[in-house]
Amino acid sequence: MENESGALSRVSGLFSARGYNIESLTVAPTEDPTLSRMTIVTNGSDAVIEQIVKQLNKLLDVVRVLDLNDGKYIERELMLVKVKASNQYQDEMKRISDIFRGRIIDVSDNTFTIEVTGSSSKLDAYLESLDSESIIETVRTGALGLGRGDRILKA
Amino acid sequence: MHGTYEANMAMQDCDVLIAVGARFDDRVIGNPDHFLSKPRKIIHIDIDPASISKRVKIDVPIVGDVKSVLDDMLECYGEVKSDHDKSLVKPWLAQIKEWASKDCMAFEDDGSFIKPQKVIQTLHKVTNGDAFVTSDVGQHQMWAAQYYPFDKPRRWINSGGLGTMGVGLPYAMGCQLAFPDSQVACVTGEASIQMCIQELSTCKQFNLPIKIINLNNRYMGMVRQWQEFFYGNRYAESYMDALPDFVKLAESYGHVGMKIEKSADIEPALKEAFSEKLKEKLVFMDFITDQTENVFPMVPNGKGISEMILAGES
Numbered sequence: 001m002e003n004e005s006g007a008l009s010r011v012s013g014l015f016s017a018r019g020y021n022i023e024s025l026t027v028a029p030t031e032d033p034t035l036s037r038m039t040i041v042t043n044g045s046d047a048v049i050e051q052i053v054k055q056l057n058k059l060l061d062v063v064r065v066l067d068l069n070d071g072k073y074i075e076r077e078l079m080l081v082k083v084k085a086s087n088q089y090q091d092e093m094k095r096i097s098d099i100f101r102g103r104i105i106d107v108s109d110n111t112f113t114i115e116v117t118g119s120s121s122k123l124d125a126y127l128e129s130l131d132s133e134s135i136i137e138t139v140r141t142g143a144l145g146l147g148r149g150d151r152i153l154k155a
Numbered sequence: 156m157h158g159t160y161e162a163n164m165a166m167q168d169c170d171v172l173i174a175v176g177a178r179f180d181d182r183v184i185g186n187p188d189h190f191l192s193k194p195r196k197i198i199h200i201d202i203d204p205a206s207i208s209k210r211v212k213i214d215v216p217i218v219g220d221v222k223s224v225l226d227d228m229l230e231c232y233g234e235v236k237s238d239h240d241k242s243l244v245k246p247w248l249a250q251i252k253e254w255a256s257k258d259c260m261a262f263e264d265d266g267s268f269i270k271p272q273k274v275i276q277t278l279h280k281v282t283n284g285d286a287f288v289t290s291d292v293g294q295h296q297m298w299a300a301q302y303y304p305f306d307k308p309r310r311w312i313n314s315g316g317l318g319t320m321g322v323g324l325p326y327a328m329g330c331q332l333a334f335p336d337s338q339v340a341c342v343t344g345e346a347s348i349q350m351c352i353q354e355l356s357t358c359k360q361f362n363l364p365i366k367i368i369n370l371n372n373r374y375m376g377m378v379r380q381w382q383e384f385f386y387g388n389r390y391a392e393s394y395m396d397a398l399p400d401f402v403k404l405a406e407s408y409g410h411v412g413m414k415i416e417k418s419a420d421i422e423p424a425l426k427e428a429f430s431e432k433l434k435e436k437l438v439f440m441d442f443i444t445d446q447t448e449n450v451f452p453m454v455p456n457g458k459g460i461s462e463m464i465l466a467g468e469s
Contacts, residue, residue, distance in 0.1 A: 047208070052204035
């Protein structure tokens, strides 16, 4: 979509006005500074998804819409997790994080902060593998997607 | 929601439905599930892809400008060698005739009260069906649509399913400015007309001799009708005890005001308003109508279009 102020609010306004659910949303400028790329994770029946795509296409700020589910794609999300890591937990924490290829990026007396990237379901699995008592704080970016191979979203 | 019995039955019972630029709004199709309960093929021509399959599943979507699509269709139709048996359509036409025989538009009128339907019928007669007719929203809007048959395009101007009270007078002003020699009638209600009543001043400024037909039943009629049918006569906020003297109001703006209270006066009053004598003047006609009249047929909220309430049935 256009990299203009108001574009983001028009898209999210469309979702809220029509009651479509936004599970996650991430947006940033692309290699073309006049354009931004927004990735939205939503859920709904086929009819609802069809309406969402059609309504988005009607917005002036929106240049092109692609439903990644229509073909093969790569999905990635980044998450930072702050966990309790006092003495007896430290080794366990490190072991689980290694399994998920997470990296410990901050250490203090009582906490570790771990960075994990991967598909949203991998991040969900990571959180589930941790003892819920030990999770202090989490923050996620929301999923990004890119079509595989020749599948390109361009203006 | 207030279409004729035969129109709604035909729309429900047909085999193929061609929707040309229609948006399948709830006022037209009633309950979407009931609408689809009789399986039939639905073809939808619309310029906006988002409108297609938005409310009901469409079998044949055609995205395009109605004008060019219909032109193309007629060309294709001309090229197709058809040997279909035209007599097959006879039973269908007979069925429609049978539905029409219910005469769903008939209303009782013993002349003791002014019937709003009669006012519209008389308006049609006095204007030879040739006027531009605009309206606001409510019972008056439905009666204007039902009892003024239009046979020319772009003569019936109102907000349709958008239901915006207050547009009647401005729409009429636009028509009169565009067609200064034509007769323009604004059919309205006493609640709707007050939403943009100050435009009587603009009418004076630009000399717009429109004729305002105010169907005054001292209620917000459509609201009261729903309260009567579906909410046990709990008339909340739909009565109008604080109405102005419309004749004095129109005169204060420099126009002609008329108050009509007897059924026998309907035709003479309309004839006078549309006469040569008052050709240059805006005439505000305050018809004091029968308060108990309701709009029939009616498709109740949530029901299907073949489940109409007819007059004398409620």
